[in-house]
Amino acid sequence: MTxxxxSGPGRRPGRSSSPRAATGRSAAPRRKPGGPSSSGKSTGKPAAKAPRPTERKPERQPERKGGRKPTAKVGRPVSASHSTGLLPQYAPARTRPVVSQTSAQRFAxxxxxxxxxxxxITTSIVLVLLAGGWGAIFSPWATVEQVEIAGLDRVKETDVRAAAETELGHSLLLARTAEVGGRVEQLRLVKNVQVSRAWPGTLRVEVTEREPVAALPSSRVAGNSTSGTGRGEMLMVQLVDDExxxxxxxxxxxxxxxxxxxxVALGQKQSVENLRATLAxxxxLPKNLDDRLTAIGTxxxxxxxxxxxAPLKNAPKRTVLVQWGDSENGAQKxxxxxxxxxxxxxxYDVRAPEMPSIAS
Structure with a gap:
C-alpha cells in the first residue's frame, strides 16, 4: 500500500493523478439520504427518511375587470396580506383632460x-322672396296698365280690345292670358292668338287672321244699278281659308x-264633305302646281x-284638265x-298613280 x-477509514484522501483529483473535488461518492454509511457498518435499524418539504400552493388572486388574470411575479411569493386584500386599495391617479377648457370655449x-x-342667411332669403313676391304681384309697375294688339287687318281692333281689356288694373303676373286668348279666338276671322306679358304693365295680344285660299261661288246675288236706269244681278263669291x-x-x-x-255645289247632301276634300x-299641292292652279272642284x-x-308661251290662258280622284296619296300624285x-x-289622269295616263 502506498x-x-x-483505503483506511478516517484518513484524508491523498492526491491522486486522476482527472477528478485535478479539478480539486473529492473523489468520494455522495451519500444518499437514509442509505448506509461509507464505512460499511450497519446499525440494524432502517434509516429514517428525511421529511419532504411541504409544497405551498399559491393562493388565487381576485380577477381584474376585463377578464384578464394578473401575471404572477416570478421569484417572489405572494404574501397573505396582498392575496387577501388586507392592504389599502388606492384610487388611480386622475388623468389630465384631453381638451382644455379654453379649447372647449373656442369650439362652442x-x-x-x-x-x-x-x-x-335664412332670414335674408325669406325677406328677399317676400319682397320679390310683393313687387311681382302688388307693386304698381306689375299692374296691367295697357293692352298692345298686333297682326290686325280684317279684324276690328275694338272687338279685340273688348276681349282683352278686362284685365286692366289686375296683377300682370296673375293675368288670365288663357281666358283672354279664348275670347279673342271666338272672333270669326281670328285663326290663332298669342297673349303674353310685357314688363312693365303691358299685356300683348298677337293675332293671326284667316287668309283666303280659294274663291267659292255664292248662291247669293246682289242687285246693282247701272247708269241709274235699271237694276241688274251680279254673282258674288265667298273667299274661304284652308279650313x-x-x-x-x-x-x-x-x-x-x-x-x-x-x-262645289252648295246646299247638297255631301256639299260639306266635298268642300273639305277639295280644300285638302x-x-x-306643291308650289310648282299651286302657281298654275286656276280652278278646283268636285x-x-x-x-x-x-x-x-298650260305651259305654253303662245297660249298663256289655255288650261289642261287633271283627273285627281280622292284626297289620298297626294304627294305621290x-x-x-x-x-x-x-x-x-x-x-292627265293620276287617279291611279301607279298607272297614270294622258289624252290629247
Whole structure:
C-alpha cells in the first residue's frame, strides 16, 4: 500500500493523478439520504427518511375587470396580506383632460357663430322672396296698365280690345292670358292668338287672321244699278281659308288675282264633305302646281279635278284638265303629275298613280 492511498477509514484522501483529483473535488461518492454509511457498518435499524418539504400552493388572486388574470411575479411569493386584500386599495391617479377648457370655449363660440350666420342667411332669403313676391304681384309697375294688339287687318281692333281689356288694373303676373286668348279666338276671322306679358304693365295680344285660299261661288246675288236706269244681278263669291271658313264676300269680278276658284255645289247632301276634300287637295299641292292652279272642284269626295294653266308661251290662258280622284296619296300624285306635264296633252289622269295616263 502506498502512502497516498485512501483505503483506511478516517484518513484524508491523498492526491491522486486522476482527472477528478485535478479539478480539486473529492473523489468520494455522495451519500444518499437514509442509505448506509461509507464505512460499511450497519446499525440494524432502517434509516429514517428525511421529511419532504411541504409544497405551498399559491393562493388565487381576485380577477381584474376585463377578464384578464394578473401575471404572477416570478421569484417572489405572494404574501397573505396582498392575496387577501388586507392592504389599502388606492384610487388611480386622475388623468389630465384631453381638451382644455379654453379649447372647449373656442369650439362652442364657433358653433354659436355658425348658427347665427345660418339664421341670418335664412332670414335674408325669406325677406328677399317676400319682397320679390310683393313687387311681382302688388307693386304698381306689375299692374296691367295697357293692352298692345298686333297682326290686325280684317279684324276690328275694338272687338279685340273688348276681349282683352278686362284685365286692366289686375296683377300682370296673375293675368288670365288663357281666358283672354279664348275670347279673342271666338272672333270669326281670328285663326290663332298669342297673349303674353310685357314688363312693365303691358299685356300683348298677337293675332293671326284667316287668309283666303280659294274663291267659292255664292248662291247669293246682289242687285246693282247701272247708269241709274235699271237694276241688274251680279254673282258674288265667298273667299274661304284652308279650313273652309268664309273670310270675305265680294263680287266675282273683283276676286283677288291668283286665287283659284272652287266649283262645289252648295246646299247638297255631301256639299260639306266635298268642300273639305277639295280644300285638302288644294292645301297639299306643291308650289310648282299651286302657281298654275286656276280652278278646283268636285261632285263627290273621290271625283276631284284640277285645271292648270298650260305651259305654253303662245297660249298663256289655255288650261289642261287633271283627273285627281280622292284626297289620298297626294304627294305621290303630285310627283307623277309633274313628270307627265313634260308631255303635251289636254287631259292627265293620276287617279291611279301607279298607272297614270294622258289624252290629247
Amino acid at each position: 502512502p497516498n492511498s485512501s 363660440a364657433k358653433v354659436r357663430a355658425r348658427r347665427r350666420r345660418r339664421v341670418l 273652309g271658313v268664309v273670310v270675305e264676300t265680294r263680287p266675282a269680278r273683283s276676286t283677288p288675282k291668283g286665287l283659284p276658284r272652287i266649283d 287637295v288644294r292645301n297639299g 261632285s263627290s269626295p273621290d271625283g276631284i279635278w284640277l285645271k292648270l294653266a 303630285a310627283e307623277v303629275l309633274t313628270a307627265l306635264l313634260r308631255q303635251k296633252a289636254r287631259t
